[in-house]
Structures are given as C-alpha cells and as structure tokens.
Amino acid sequence: MQRVQAEAAPERDGREAAISLRGVVKRFGDFTAVDGLDLEVPPGVCLGLLGPNGAGKSTTMKMLTAQAIADEGGIRVLGFEVPRESKRARAVMGVVPQQDNLDEELTARENLEVFAHLYRVPRRARRQAVDDALALAHLTGKQLTKVDDLSGGMRRRLLIARGLVHSPALVLLDEPTVGLDPQVRAELWGLIDGLRARGTTVLMSTHYIEEAERLADDCALMSHGRVIARGSPSVLVAEYAGARVVEHYGPPDRLTEVERIAQGAGLSTRRTGPSVSVLKAETIPPSLEDELGPDGVRRAANLEDVFVVLTGERVE
Numbered sequence: 443m444q445r446v447q448a449e450a451a452p453e454r455d456g457r458e459a460a461i462s463l464r465g466v467v468k469r470f471g472d473f474t475a476v477d478g479l480d481l482e483v484p485p486g487v488c489l490g491l492l493g494p495n496g497a498g499k500s501t502t503m504k505m506l507t508a509q510a511i512a513d514e515g516g517i518r519v520l521g522f523e524v525p526r527e528s529k530r531a532r533a534v535m536g537v538v539p540q541q542d543n544l545d546e547e548l549t550a551r552e553n554l555e556v557f558a559h560l561y562r563v564p565r566r567a568r569r570q571a572v573d574d575a576l577a578l579a580h581l582t583g584k585q586l587t588k589v590d591d592l593s594g595g596m597r598r599r600l601l602i603a604r605g606l607v608h609s610p611a612l613v614l615l616d617e618p619t620v621g622l623d624p625q626v627r628a629e630l631w632g633l634i635d636g637l638r639a640r641g642t643t644v645l646m647s648t649h650y651i652e653e654a655e656r657l658a659d660d661c662a663l664m665s666h667g668r669v670i671a672r673g674s675p676s677v678l679v680a681e682y683a684g685a686r687v688v689e690h691y692g693p694p695d696r697l698t699e700v701e702r703i704a705q706g707a708g709l710s711t712r713r714t715g716p717s718v719s720v721l722k723a724e725t726i727p728p729s730l731e732d733e734l735g736p737d738g739v740r741r742a743a744n745l746e747d748v749f750v751v752l753t754g755e756r757v758e
C-alpha cells in the first residue's frame with residue numbers, strides 16, 4: 443500500500459529546500475531499490491548524486507517527477523508535494539532524461555518551440571526563450587538543422603536546452619554525459635557549469651567521479667538505495683581518504699601483504715588492478731611505513747578513493 447506523507451520541507455536560511463526526500467522507499471516486487479532515503483537539496487546548489495550502477499539514482503530522479511511513485515516517505519519539490527502536486531512541480535522544473543527522446547523529424551528550434559509551448563511559456567515570450575536556450579547550448583547556428591543531422595554532442599546539448607527553455611528554478615540531469623567521448627563531455631560540463639553560475643539548482647546523477655568532482659558543490663554518495671555519505675567533494679575526500687594515499691605496486695602476493703599490514707593497523711585500503719592504495723597516508727606511523735616497505739608512491743587523495751572505499755565498487 444502506498445503511504446506517502448505530506449510534510450513541510452525543512453527550511454535553511456528561511457528558504458525551503460528545493461528538493462526534500464524523507465524516508466523514501468521504492469520497491470519493485472521483492473526488491474527494494476530505494477531504502478529509506480533522506481536527501482535535501484538547498485536552493486542554488488549543484489548536488490551530484492553519485493553511486494555505482496543499481497544504487498537507486500535513476501529511481502530517485504524518477505520519483506521527483508512522479509514517473510515512479512514512492513511506496514513510503516515524503517517528497518517535496520520546489521514547495522510542491524509529490525506526487526499529489528506533481529503537475530505543478532513539473533511545470534517549474536527542467537528534466538533532462540538519460541535517453542535521447544528528441545523529435546528527429548523536427549529542427550533544433552522546432553524541438554524547443556514544442557517544449558516552450560508545453561511548458562506554457564507565454565506566446566509573446568516564446569521566441570526569446572527559444573533563442574536564449576539555443577544560445578546557452580551554443581546551438582544558435584544549428585537552429586534550422588533537423589535533429590537527425592546533428593552530431594551526438596549537439597543532440598545532447600539540445601536535450602539539455604529543451605529542459606531549460608522555460609527557465610526552470612531546478613534542473614534534473616540524469617547521467618548527462620554517459621557514453622559520450624571526452625571532448626563532448628567537456629563541452630557539456632561547460633554548459634552545466636553555466637547553469638550553476640546562474641544560480642539554478644541542479645540535481646545531477648552520475649557515476650563518473652570526475653564529473654562530480656568538477657561540477658558538484660555537494661555530493662550525496664548512494665549505495666543500495668541509501669545515502670551513505672554527504673558533503674562537498676573536498677570534505678568527503680578529507681574525511682574518508684585523508685590528504686594523501688600511498689600506492690604500492692607488485693604481484694598479487696605482495697599486494698595482499700600490504701593490505702594485511704595496513705588493515706591490521708586500522709587503515710583503509712583500496713585495490714585497483716596491479717596496485718593497493720593505503721588511505722590517509724599522513725597518519726601512517728614511521729614504524730608501519732618501514733613494515734609496508736619502500737616501494738610506495740604517494741599521491742593526493744581524490745573522490746575516487748572515497749567512492750571505492752565506501753561502495754566497494756570499481757569506477758569507470
């Protein structure tokens with residue numbers, strides 16, 4: 443039975459959170475995809491929802507638009523209770539899906555015009571709204587080109603522009619750069635960074651660590667349907683991986699030995715192919731350093747270390 447409570451979202455600095463999920467549960471049959479999720483996104487923040495495949499990121503995004511309905515818990519988006527007021531919430535948010543569902547028979551401009559109409563942008567403001575969205579996505583010169591004739595990167599930029607045509611206060615980006623080559627990904631990062639700079643609240647799911655590290659003010663790390671860590675990338679790195687890690691390379695027996703020594707001293711480790719990294723290297727006492735051996739290479743800790751240690755997953 444569905445049990446969705448209407449609860450006021452907590453306020454921060456007198457402003458209601460742009461997104462608030464409290465105790466949200468979503469089951470598919472016997473499987474619990476989202477398992478008592480608490481998540482708040484303050485206005486103006488770009489939050490990276492990070493997690494391995496299957497962590498529940500897409501399901502969470504879908505519940506914010508009422509494409510999926512929570513079995514338990516309370517959801518508020520821009521002051522509206524979801525799913526009860528989801529129509530009103532959807533009118534003021536921009537949604538950029540993972541799948542490209544542009545109309546291939548129409549031009550770039552026509553695709554945006556259709557959405558400007560659907561989003562009820564007033565007729566007299568529509569032309570300017572479409573011009574602005576095209577400019578933001580650097581597609582002004584391609585506005586009369588059919589979607590079918592646009593490159594993959596242009597299509598993805600158009601998909602984002604389409605979600606922005608009504609100047610939403612909140613944008614949901616579901617894996618915005620998945621499967622794209624590095625150059626196109628960098629172009630999109632510029633576009634998303636521009637949104638941040640304009641003060642738009644962004645919730646972006648991703649399993650690319652670098653994407654979160656570059657764009658997100660704040661990260662929520664999801665695993666098995668829950669948030670297991672939350673904070674800015676630098677705070678998460680400092681808390682879970684420290685300032686530096688020391689990497690040891692060698693044959694499997696040697697790596698197992700390093701893990702045994704480090705873990706025996708209460709230190710976290712991560713294994714990546716031919717190496718083992720010992721986290722929080724700055725806390726390793728000299729006697730343990732001797733025991734670990736002189737073959738370690740020191741480097742700065744990063745968000746990938748946090749991700750691997752907390753989720754036990756590899757990164758792409």
Ligand SMILES: Nc1ncnc2c1ncn2[C@@H]1O[C@H](COP(=O)(O)OP(=O)(O)OP(=O)(O)O)[C@@H](O)[C@H]1O
Nearest residue numbers: 470473475493494495496497498499500501502649
């Ligand atoms: N409609 C559905 N029916 C059954 N199971 C589902 C359905 N949608 C999602 N799931 C399952 O719920 C879990 C969470 O899926 P979800 O897509 O939310 O994860 P994710 O973190 O977004 O991962 P990905 O990056 O792979 O999309 C997965 O195990 C998935 O197989």
